Amino acid sequence: MRKSSLALTAILSTTMLAAVPAFSESYGPYPVTLQGYEGDKTNTVSYSGQIARQVLEKSLKSIAGKGNGGENAAEVEAMLLAYFNNEGDLDIISPVSKDGFPVLQTKVSEISSSANVAGKFYKGLVPGYPGAQTGVEVIQHMFSQAAKSNKGFDAENGLDWGQLISKFTMGAMQYNQAVDNYLDEKMTADNKPNNKPYKDGAHYTGKEHSWDEAFGYWGAPAHASDLDGATAYAVAKQKDLASADANGDGVVDLKTEYTFGPAYYAAAADKSGTKTTNYLGTIMQAFLDGRKVITEANGEALSAEELAAVQGYAAVIGSEWEKVLAEATFKYAGSVYKDIEKMKSLEGEELAKAYRAYGKHWGELKGFALAIQTGKNNLGATAVELNKLIGFGPVTLDNSFVTGIDANGDFVRERRMTWNDYQLNMLKVQKLLQDTFGLEALINDATADLAALAGALETEASAETD
Amino acid sequence: MDITSVITDVFSDFADPKKRIFVGYFALSLALAFVWLIVLRRKDSKGALRKIFDKKVWFSGSARADYGIFVINQLVTMLISPLLLTQLAIGTAVFFWLHNFEYLSRGLFTDMNTAVVVTLFTGTLFLVDDFTKYVVHRWMHRWPLLWSIHKVHHSAKTMTPITVYRVHPLEGVLYGLRSTFAQGTVIGMFIFFFGGSVELATVLGVNVLSFVFHVTGSNLRHSHIQIRYWPWLERFLISPAQHQVHHSTDKRHFDKNYGVAFAVWDWMFGSLHLSEDEEEMTYGLPEAQASADNLLDIYTRPFVDMWRVITSRTVRFVNWIRA
Numbered sequence: 094m095r096k097s098s099l100a101l102t103a104i105l106s107t108t109m110l111a112a113v114p115a116f117s118e119s120y121g122p123y124p125v126t127l128q129g130y131e132g133d134k135t136n137t138v139s140y141s142g143q144i145a146r147q148v149l150e151k152s153l154k155s156i157a158g159k160g161n162g163g164e165n166a167a168e169v170e171a172m173l174l175a176y177f178n179n180e181g182d183l184d185i186i187s188p189v190s191k192d193g194f195p196v197l198q199t200k201v202s203e204i205s206s207s208a209n210v211a212g213k214f215y216k217g218l219v220p221g222y223p224g225a226q227t228g229v230e231v232i233q234h235m236f237s238q239a240a241k242s243n244k245g246f247d248a249e250n251g252l253d254w255g256q257l258i259s260k261f262t263m264g265a266m267q268y269n270q271a272v273d274n275y276l277d278e279k280m281t282a283d284n285k286p287n288n289k290p291y292k293d294g295a296h297y298t299g300k301e302h303s304w305d306e307a308f309g310y311w312g313a314p315a316h317a318s319d320l321d322g323a324t325a326y327a328v329a330k331q332k333d334l335a336s337a338d339a340n341g342d343g344v345v346d347l348k349t350e351y352t353f354g355p356a357y358y359a360a361a362a363d364k365s366g367t368k369t370t371n372y373l374g375t376i377m378q379a380f381l382d383g384r385k386v387i388t389e390a391n392g393e394a395l396s397a398e399e400l401a402a403v404q405g406y407a408a409v410i411g412s413e414w415e416k417v418l419a420e421a422t423f424k425y426a427g428s429v430y431k432d433i434e435k436m437k438s439l440e441g442e443e444l445a446k447a448y449r450a451y452g453k454h455w456g457e458l459k460g461f462a463l464a465i466q467t468g469k470n471n472l473g474a475t476a477v478e479l480n481k482l483i484g485f486g487p488v489t490l491d492n493s494f495v496t497g498i499d500a501n502g503d504f505v506r507e508r509r510m511t512w513n514d515y516q517l518n519m520l521k522v523q524k525l526l527q528d529t530f531g532l533e534a535l536i537n538d539a540t541a542d543l544a545a546l547a548g549a550l551e552t553e554a555s556a557e558t559d
Numbered sequence: 560m561d562i563t564s565v566i567t568d569v570f571s572d573f574a575d576p577k578k579r580i581f582v583g584y585f586a587l588s589l590a591l592a593f594v595w596l597i598v599l600r601r602k603d604s605k606g607a608l609r610k611i612f613d614k615k616v617w618f619s620g621s622a623r624a625d626y627g628i629f630v631i632n633q634l635v636t637m638l639i640s641p642l643l644l645t646q647l648a649i650g651t652a653v654f655f656w657l658h659n660f661e662y663l664s665r666g667l668f669t670d671m672n673t674a675v676v677v678t679l680f681t682g683t684l685f686l687v688d689d690f691t692k693y694v695v696h697r698w699m700h701r702w703p704l705l706w707s708i709h710k711v712h713h714s715a716k717t718m719t720p721i722t723v724y725r726v727h728p729l730e731g732v733l734y735g736l737r738s739t740f741a742q743g744t745v746i747g748m749f750i751f752f753f754g755g756s757v758e759l760a761t762v763l764g765v766n767v768l769s770f771v772f773h774v775t776g777s778n779l780r781h782s783h784i785q786i787r788y789w790p791w792l793e794r795f796l797i798s799p800a801q802h803q804v805h806h807s808t809d810k811r812h813f814d815k816n817y818g819v820a821f822a823v824w825d826w827m828f829g830s831l832h833l834s835e836d837e838e839e840m841t842y843g844l845p846e847a848q849a850s851a852d853n854l855l856d857i858y859t860r861p862f863v864d865m866w867r868v869i870t871s872r873t874v875r876f877v878n879w880i881r882a
Contacts, residue, residue: 434666516665517658524651542755543654546746547647550684550759559696559712559723559780559802559819 118381119339120308120315121349126392127290127298137297142208143309145201146266147353149176149210152186152201154259157236158245170240177236179209188351194331196351197344204348215265215467221480222463223497223504228265231463232258234502246452250495250504251487256456263354264418264464267310272414273469275307276407280400287387288394300387300395300403307410308380312353314339317377322363325373329357355414362420366534372417379409411469418465419530422479423523425458427537429487430519433512448490455487458522475529482522488515569633576763576770579777580720588720588778595786616783620852621716621843627854629724636731643735649743650750657751669754676753681760684745685768685820691741693824695733696817707864708733713806716843716851720778727861772820781806787834797822800834807840 121138153176160169175181183201190196198204215228222231239245239254246253279285285299295302316339317325327333329352337345337352345351352360359372383406386399395403432451439447462483466476486495486504493506520539526532535541572578573585589611596607616622657663668676699709711727726734749757762770779786779799788798797818805816815832818825825831843851850856 437664511661513658513661513663513665517655520655520658540651540654540750542757543650543746543750544647546750546757546759547645547650547743550646550742550746559692559805 118318120313120317120377120381120384121305123301123384123388125296126301126388126390127296128288128392130290130296132296134296137301138305138315139297139302140305140309141348142205143267143306143312144348144353145179145205145208146210146213146310147312148185148187148198148201148204148347149179149183149208150259150262150266150354151188152176152183153210153262154255155186157239157242157255157258160240160242160245162243163241166237166241168240170236173236173240174233177209177232178211179207185347188331188347191331194334194337195344197346198348210262210266213266213270214262215269217467219265219463219466220476221459221466221483221485223485223495224502228269228467232261232265234498235261237502246449247504248448248452249489250506251448251452251455251489252495252504253452253456256453257460259354260421260457260460261463263358264461264467267312267355268414268418268464269467271307271310272407272411273467275303275310276410277469279303280404280407282395282400286394287390288392298387298392300390301384304380304384304387304403307407308384311355311376311380311410311414313356313359313373313377313380314352315349317352317356317373318381320360320373322360322371322373325352325356325360326364328352329360355417358421359413359417362417362424362534362536366420366424366536366538368534370420370534372413372420372534376410376413376417379406379413382406383410415465415468415470416530416532418461418468419526420532420534420536422458422461422465423526423532423538424534424536425454425461426483426519426522426526427539428454429458430516430523430539431537433488433516433519437512444490451487459483462522472529475525478525479522482518482525484518488512565634565637568637569630572633576765579723579773581773584773585720585778587774588776588782591776591786592779592782592784595784611784613783616717617719619717621714622719622721624852624854624857625715625719625721625725628726628857629721631854631858632724632726632728632731635728639728639732640735643732644739646739646743646746649740650747653744653747654751657748663751665751666754667752669756671753671756673756673758676749676756677758677760680745680749680753680757681766681768683749684742684759685766687741687745688738689818689820690824691737692734692819693817693821695737696819697828697830699730700814700817703868704865705733707868708861710844710849710864711857711861713842714844714849714851714857715781715806716841718781718783718803718806718842720781722781727858729861768820785834785840787836790833793822793833794826794831795822796820797825798834801832803840803842804832804834806842808842808844809840812840 122136123138125134125137153173156169156172156176159172160166176183179201185199185201188196189199211229214232217228219226219228219231224234226234235254235258238247238252239258242254245255280300280303285291285303287298287300289299291297291299291302297305313325314320314328314337320328320336324333324336328337334345337350339350340346356373359376363370363373383403386402386406387395390399429451432447432454436444436447436451462479466472484494485497486506488494488510489506492509492511494508494510495504496507497505499505523539527535538544572580573582575581576583592611593607596602596610597604602610658665699705708727708730711730712725715722715725760767765773776786776799780802782799785800785803786798787793787800788796792798793801797816797820801816801822804812812832815830816822816825817830822831849860
């Protein structure tokens with residue numbers, strides 16, 4: 094009796110142990126699989142160039158706020174361009190060490206000295222921005238505007254350059270490079286094959302490195318599968334050293350331990366709103382699973398099944414990432430809606446303060462709305478509608494809004510719109526995004542009260558007649 | 560979907576305080592009828608019970624048809640209700656639409672005391688619901704096409720609380736739409752003006768006013784127990800006896816008392832008829848117009864009648880063009 098129960102316990106505990114998911118799966122290190130490699134490298138994971146670009150994007154946002162209304166415009170613009178091109182020995186401006194959250198690197202070159210933003214920036218047309226310009230032209234126009242603004246804000250036109258630059262870049266660089274390049278053409282059979290090095294002399298295969306590059310653009314810490322939305326978010330906000338510091342050395346290595354832009358917005362969507370989403374976890378798992386298939390191919394060219402599996406994971410990453418950008422756009426459309434409501438009853442100093450917050454939220458809204466149009470999907474009518482509803486600028490205090498740019502590249506505001514009409518546009522933006530992308534987190538849903546009340550009264554609707 | 564869950568769903572209204580035939584309201588209605596017969600009609604308790612549970616009423620051919628219709632309609636409702644518009648769709652449309660008016664400001668009254676908002680919302684919802692029921696009901700009688708459908712309800716020769724379900728499924732759809740539009744509109748407007756504090760005052764999850772309507776004997780409207788109110792009150796609230804007048808075969812009662820809870824609509828629009836002392840009323844329609852107990856006829860005749868209305872109107876229209 095005792096023997097058999099012991100045996101049963103043993104069997105049960107073994108099964109239970111086996112059933113526990115490998116929850117501490119980290120992205121890397123991964124072994125060298127390249128056939129015929131004779132060097133001494135043991136880890137193939139390498140995406141430091143992408144992390145450098147994440148740092149440059151974050152730093153650009155801070156620099157955009159350094160203008161003093163025109164006097165130092167040339168200086169600020171030169172600095173923006175230096176970070177855009179990664180020229181010179183650049184200090185990391187953000188993120189930097191904070192009390193209780195020391196950061197390992199202080200120079201961009203400690204991460205990568207050659208990676209720049211400029212070379213990886215969206216070159217397609219950006220219809221949501223005035224002047225029929227390409228992605229690169231748009232960001233350069235943004236730089237020149239940011240440089241002459243006052244602390245990054247152009248109050249007259251209601252434009253917050255730090256937000257616009259940072260959010261647009263998250264699409265035009267990170268999202269575009271990952272989903273429209275590394276996870277797209279580089280995941281086809283003949284492009285960057287797995288039985289050859291990524292480039293001559295590399296110790297990693299074409300597929301291994303392409304996948305890692307995409308992961309780097311995603312910007313999650315390597316141990317992200319240990320973190321839930323709230324924790325990954327706190328890491329980005331530099332508030333949770335214990336969760337960030339995976340190797341326990343007391344400092345945060347930006348290369349592997351920090352949450353950057355795209356992953357940060359996935360975490361933000363998961364931790365707020367309806368709390369029914371798991372964007373961070375889903376995308377992280379797809380990256381891990383895809384990398385596993387590639388590693389297990391052991392340096393051989395991927396078979397048709399393996400390729401299909403990898404492309405399947407790439408598709409999950411692409412569509413979830415798109416949803417994350419749509420969720421963020423949705424969220425800020427809701428903020429803008431609320432800001433307008435607030436401003437209606439304010440005057441003087443308080444109004445100016447609320448207007449500044451409105452400009453910030455609008456910048457995030459617009460930045461994300463532009464970002465989502467830089468992926469590999471042609472959003473077609475959705476993009477047209479989104480651009481029309483949001484416009485080139487927010488409705489400003491005198492009800493005018495940016496309608497285009499003149500030959501000098503200066504903004505013109507030739508139309509007016511009422512606050513109510515613009516609020517209605519924000520409702521339509523939310524509805525459009527929700528319907529098109531099947532959003533679920535729905536932060537700042539302007540019609541949430543309505544849905545709650547209608548839901549509560551659902552069965553009240555009786556067909557009783559007399 | 561297994562058969563037990565279907566059966567449970569069919570009879571779920573008896574357990575749902577949002578429905579008139581909820582067992583609690585049913586029991587209260589019986590008690591009310593009993594007290595009425597003893598105190599005001601001077602019956603002994605045996606006589607009262609005999610009157611309430613009159614076999615000729617509860618098991619007439621008409622009543623048995625009601626029971627069949629109840630089951631069939633519940634099944635039909637389960638099938639079609641997911642296809643209907645939701646209050647949320649209407650509420651959202653109204654909410655969006657209100658943004659078009661510059662002089663209306665979203666959240667104009669968000670600072671108002673919550674109790675006031677809840678009272679206002681609960682009252683408005685009930686009032687709008689009741690008024691739209693009056694209007695649609697009136698149309699049901701006045702428009703030949705709709706009367707073809709509504710005849711099903713008036714073909715009942717005896718009335719029991721289950722007669723409330725004696726309606727053609729098409730009428731069910733129309734009433735469902737009415738409710739969706741009425742409630743959706745009120746919800747959209749209240750959220751626009753009052754913001755997130757809007758809530759319904761409820762008892763057992765039911766609008767407190769609907770609850771009052773039900774506990775005060777709404778089931779007796781379709782019954783043979785003629786509970787009347789004082790004449791002054793019957794100008795404000797429809798008594799069970801007033802609704803029985805609405806079902807009466809007497810010509811002078813035709814097209815009267817369309818209202819559900821409030822009588823003011825009938826009063827305002829000239830269709831009010833106060834109840835009369837213990838009149839022996841008969842209900843139903845001539846066999847030539849609608850059958851009281853043939854289920855096949857009950858479900859199909861409205862289509863035949865509607866077709867007749869359409870063709871005769873078309874002929875009349877064509878003749879008018881030619882003339």
